[in-house]
Amino acid sequence: MLREKAAKLVKFVFAGLTMALCVTAFNPAADVKAGMLQESEPNNNPATADNLPLNTWLKGTADYKDEDWYQFTISQKGVTSFELKLDDSNAQTDSMWHFELYDAKRRTLGEWNINSAVSGKFSWMPGKYYIKIKSSGSYRSNGEYNLAIHNKASNVWEQERYYGDKSLSNANIISLNKQYTGKLYCGSDVDYYRLKLKGLNGVAFKFTIDNSVSDPGTWRIEFIEYNSRKSLGSYGISTNETLQIPRCSGDLLVKISTNRYYESASGDIYHIKAANRFPTTEITSISGVSDRTRSVSLSWKKVKNATGYYIYRSTSRDGEYKKIATTSKTSYTDKKIPEMNTYYYKIAAYRKTGSQISKSYLSDYYKGIIVY
Numbered sequence: 103m104l105r106e107k108a109a110k111l112v113k114f115v116f117a118g119l120t121m122a123l124c125v126t127a128f129n130p131a132a133d134v135k136a137g138m139l140q141e142s143e144p145n146n147n148p149a150t151a152d153n154l155p156l157n158t159w160l161k162g163t164a165d166y167k168d169e170d171w172y173q174f175t176i177s178q179k180g181v182t183s184f185e186l187k188l189d190d191s192n193a194q195t196d197s198m199w200h201f202e203l204y205d206a207k208r209r210t211l212g213e214w215n216i217n218s219a220v221s222g223k224f225s226w227m228p229g230k231y232y233i234k235i236k237s238s239g240s241y242r243s244n245g246e247y248n249l250a251i252h253n254k255a256s257n258v259w260e261q262e263r264y265y266g267d268k269s270l271s272n273a274n275i276i277s278l279n280k281q282y283t284g285k286l287y288c289g290s291d292v293d294y295y296r297l298k299l300k301g302l303n304g305v306a307f308k309f310t311i312d313n314s315v316s317d318p319g320t321w322r323i324e325f326i327e328y329n330s331r332k333s334l335g336s337y338g339i340s341t342n343e344t345l346q347i348p349r350c351s352g353d354l355l356v357k358i359s360t361n362r363y364y365e366s367a368s369g370d371i372y373h374i375k376a377a378n379r380f381p382t383t384e385i386t387s388i389s390g391v392s393d394r395t396r397s398v399s400l401s402w403k404k405v406k407n408a409t410g411y412y413i414y415r416s417t418s419r420d421g422e423y424k425k426i427a428t429t430s431k432t433s434y435t436d437k438k439i440p441e442m443n444t445y446y447y448k449i450a451a452y453r454k455t456g457s458q459i460s461k462s463y464l465s466d467y468y469k470g471i472i473v474y
Contacts, residue, residue, distance in 0.1 A: 138248070145171050148208070148232055156182075156253040161189055162235065163246050164199055169236040172249070176228045180255040186235070187218040189246035197245045204232040209264050211287065220252075222314075222369060224287065225259035260284040265291040270326070270355055279458065281375040283312075286321075289362035296328065297354040297376050304379035304463060305347040305354055309339055312371035319367030321360055328353035340365070346379075348463060378460045398445065398470035401433040405451040405462070412461070414448045419467055423448050436470070445470045 141162035145152045151171035154160055164170050176182065186201060188194075202213040206229055215238045235249070258281065260274045265288060273294035276282050284293045297305070307325070311318050318340055325334040325345075329352040337345055347354065356374070360367040400413070410430040414423035423446070427434060439445060448464040 141170055141172075147171055148173070151232060154233070154249070154251060156251050159248055159250045161246060161248055164235050164237065165245070166237050169234060172233040172235075173230060174233070174251050175230050176226055176253060178228060178253075178255050179257055179259070179261060180225070180253055181259050182224045182226055182251065182253045184221040184233075185219075185248075185250045185252060186216055187248050189248050192245040192247070194245045197247075198238040199247065200236050200238040202234040202236075204234070205264055206230040206232075207264075208232070209266075211264065223285070223371065225256070225262045225283075225285070227261040227263050258282050260293055260295070262287060268292055268294060270294055270296075270357075273355060276374075276376065278376055278378050281373050283371060283373050284358065285371045286358070286360050286368045289360065289366050289368045291359070291368065293358040295356040295358075295374070297356065299350065299353050299378070302349065302351050303354075305350060306377045306379055307345045307347060307356070308343075308375045308377070309345065310342050310373040310375075312373060315370045318370050319360055320365040321358055321367045321372065324357040325350075326355040326357065327351060328355050340367075346463070379462055396439045397435055397437045398439065398447065399433065399435045400447055400449070400468060400470075402449055402465070404432050407453055408451040409454040410452055412450045412452060414450065414464060416446045416448075416467075417444075419446050419469070421446075423464065439470075443471060 137159060139154070139158060139160040141152050141160060144150050146169045148171055151173040152160075154172045154174045156174060156176070160172075162170050184201070184203075186199065188197060196217070198215055198217050200213065200215050203211045205211055205226075211226075211231075233249075233251075235247070260282065262285075263272075268291075273296040274282070274284075276295050276297050278297070278299075282295070284295075286293060299305075305325075307323075309321070309323065320338050320340040322336065322338055323345065324336040325347050326332065327334055327350055334347055334350060334354075335345075339345075354376075358372075358374075362368075402411075405411075410428055411432070411434075412425050413427040413429065413434050413436070415426045415436065416423040426436065436445075436447070447468045447470060448466070450464050451462040453460050
């Protein structure tokens with residue numbers, strides 16, 4: 103049964119807390135002790151924002167009605183997280199602050215009330231960003247805090263940006279047989295990927311939910327042929343699955359979104375991996391001849407760029423088909439068949455490139471009747 107999740111812009115888990123989502127001069131931060139910077143007042147607006155280097159701790163103070171602004175720059179593709187915690191000198195262990203994140207155009211990317219926690223992982227694209235820390239509206243919202251922006255280079259995370267700037271034209275470029283990671287940062291977010299392909303292909307698209315997600319929502323995945331913009335199918339998914347795209351001409355576009363109000367998957371990390379298959383329609387038919395020598399002879403049309411073919415057999419049309427042979431030819435004779443009147447056959451083409459083998463979907467069946 104689908105789980106109903108309350109209407110929200112987005113969710114992020116911060117050690118038990120839920121995170122809700124949807125240039126100018128600056129102060130250099132001063133050293134306060136080895137390995138830590140000190141905020142420089144005044145820094146109560148973007149024009150006077152302190153510059154905070156990545157992977158560096160800073161000590162700040164935000165009392166009631168105070169606002170602290172920081173700016174930072176991401177210079178490389180990677181994954182980013184934010185950490186805010188009480189300073190050792192702060193005796194008010196229940197202090198609470200309101201944390202907001204903006205892009206260079208001052209558009210809100212996230213906001214939450216927090217005491218001490220590390221954010222989930224983000225993959226914001228290179229550029230300038232702002233952080234605002236202020237009172238959460240409570241008398242407890244005061245005292246010293248420590249702030250750090252952790253950033254690590256990575257070329258497998260999607261390049262996240264403000265959802266209104268995303269489109270098919272700036273989709274993340276991905277390749278076959280490589281795993282990529284993404285996350286919808288808010289309920290309105292849509293992740294676009296463009297799988298680079300040549301010619302006619304079939305694709306097996308593996309979708310995996312990250313192990314950090316304990317209560318996954320539902321993603322909506324749509325496949326679109328890049329050249330024609332033709333939709334090749336749309337799926338609702340809330341479990342680990344491998345989706346099949348039988349036929350795509352040229353590049354494949356993948357669109358991943360979620361329901362904004364119910365079963366939202368915003369904030370849930372996922373992984374994707376695409377594998378190439380021959381188009382299912384490459385082997386359009388099988389012909390055969392059965393005779394009294396307890397054999398069935400099969401033949402089919404050659405598949406372009408195929409290394410060879412797998413032959414499968416079953417005792418029933420919709421039963422389990424087991425591989426019985428491999429051949430590089432476009433014909434095969436199944437000899438000395440066990441004593442039974444009817445067998446069913448299917449063919450799959452395969453292509454070997456180095457150590458990689460890609461296989462087509464199984465063809466339609468051929469019914470072989472043994473006459474004694």
